[in-house]
Amino acid sequence: MLAVRVYGKEDMRVVDVPKPTIDNPTDIIVKVKAVGICGSDKAIYNGSNPFVELPRVMGHEFVGEIAETGKEVTEFTIGDHVVVEPISYDGKCYACRQHMPNACANLKVLGVHQDGGMQEYIKVPAKQLHHINKSVPWTTAVLSEPYTxxxxxxxxxxxxxxxxxxxxxxxxxxxxxxxxxxxxxxxxxxxxxxxxxxxxxxxxxxxxxxxxxxxxxxxxxxxxxxxxxxxxxxxxxxxxxxxxxxxxxxxxxxxxxxxxxxxxxxxxxxxxxxxxxxxxCGSRHQTFQFEPIIHAIEDNKLGDDGMVNQKFNIKDAQKAMDLMNNDPDKARKIVLLFDN
Ligand SMILES: [Zn+2]
Missing domain, CATH: 3.40.50.720 (NAD(P)-binding Rossmann-like Domain)
Structure with missing residues (x-):
């Protein structure tokens, strides 16, 4: 399967990687349908993101369909549409105990500390998945994370x-x-x-x-x-x-x-x-915002409304990144798609 991986400063390659497999009964594999490019992805590509460990598959704004589930997974079924919450936290540190897991001492972010959504399939823990109604187009659903x-x-x-x-x-x-x-x-x-x-x-x-x-x-x-x-x-x-x-x-x-x-x-x-x-007040990532944001999107209180104005196939990730770098004013939100 294809993955967009950054190896170093301005060195991004579309590579062929093995598809993830179910190893534990609680594993879930998501077929990624759309992934947004964020300013922080541009910073990873340009070598100015101090948090990233390379090489890395970027992408923390992504949505997809449940492709496979371990036999103990009950709350998700193959074909469900999901939004992926990119952060995970320990639930124990001081920030977590203050209900600020977004500032967790052991925060991990998909696409930064762990491989993210710029690949065809990804294994994600159930607690990082949120259902979204199938009536919401992928290019709108993909705004969930930036909306959070x-x-x-x-x-x-x-x-x-x-x-x-x-x-x-x-x-x-x-x-x-x-x-x-x-x-x-x-x-x-x-x-x-x-x-x-x-x-x-x-x-x-x-x-x-x-x-x-x-x-x-x-x-x-x-x-x-x-x-x-x-x-x-x-x-x-x-x-x-x-x-x-x-x-x-x-x-x-x-x-x-x-x-x-x-x-x-x-x-x-x-x-x-x-x-x-x-x-x-500082505001880092988000805490407990996915549910209200997704419901607001499903209820048409929040939408795309022209935000996603650039779409590329995953194979053209380089063109998308070049646009983001060279002509940022043309890109309100660039989205990479997998089925074209
Ligand atoms: Zn914590």
Missing amino acids: IAGNATTRGEVGLSKTVVIQGAGTIGQLSLKVAKAKGANVLISDVAQEKLAFAKENGADEIVNVKNEDLVEKVKQWTNGAMANVVIDAVGAPSTFKSCLEIAGVAGRVVPMGFSTAPVTITQQPIMQKQLTI
Whole structure:
């Protein structure tokens, strides 16, 4: 069977590998149907992901069909459609005991620490599988995982009915966070430098769009909130400048959710954090988001709506990665498919 494996910096190969087999009665083999390419996969390919151990089959956003089950598997049947949860955790460490298994001391992520979904078949433990209705197209189902990232960020930010939410960055995660925030009943302002991304956000429910290339974000948020500033600020850019402006954009008792992993230093002052009693909350991967996100997708509260705008056969993984690297603005979400 085919697998997309990264061997080193910019060395990705479509290789022939043995198909996994059922060794234990609890094993489950999934036939992968669609896998999304994420910014972190690009980082693995470009040699800038410090967590990955090479060689590695990438892919942590993937969905498929149950192909084979061990004889003790009861909750899944051959042919079931499933979304794969890429993280696994020990359930024992301090983070796990705080109900934050996404920050587990022994966290393992498919496609990073273990081989992921860019292969035709994969063996996955039952606890990492979630059913999804067969009526959901694969190219929509594959958005489940990135949607859980938005689900986690909005949960950490306590996004809710009628709250004012500012999202910085209208890339994939910014757009999905917008859609989840709207589904949760919030009012959303989204900012970016790319007008076409802002136009797409507007189509997808943004109440206000701000192009920071020619508009002052702080001023716009002030007008939009009648001076109160935002209840929640999600930074889906993760640059030093956007993190810094989060503290200005947030209003009293506001919550700030930085989503970047930049190591560049940022100069901030303590005063706004103290005076406005801000809560700055990290959001890593997701915790317990798959069930609500999948149900929202099944109920058409969350959908594709043009997010998946690039599709490639798995054999053309290199072309997909080249597009991701050379022309990222053309790719809202690139998906690799197996049956073409
Ligand atoms: Zn743990």
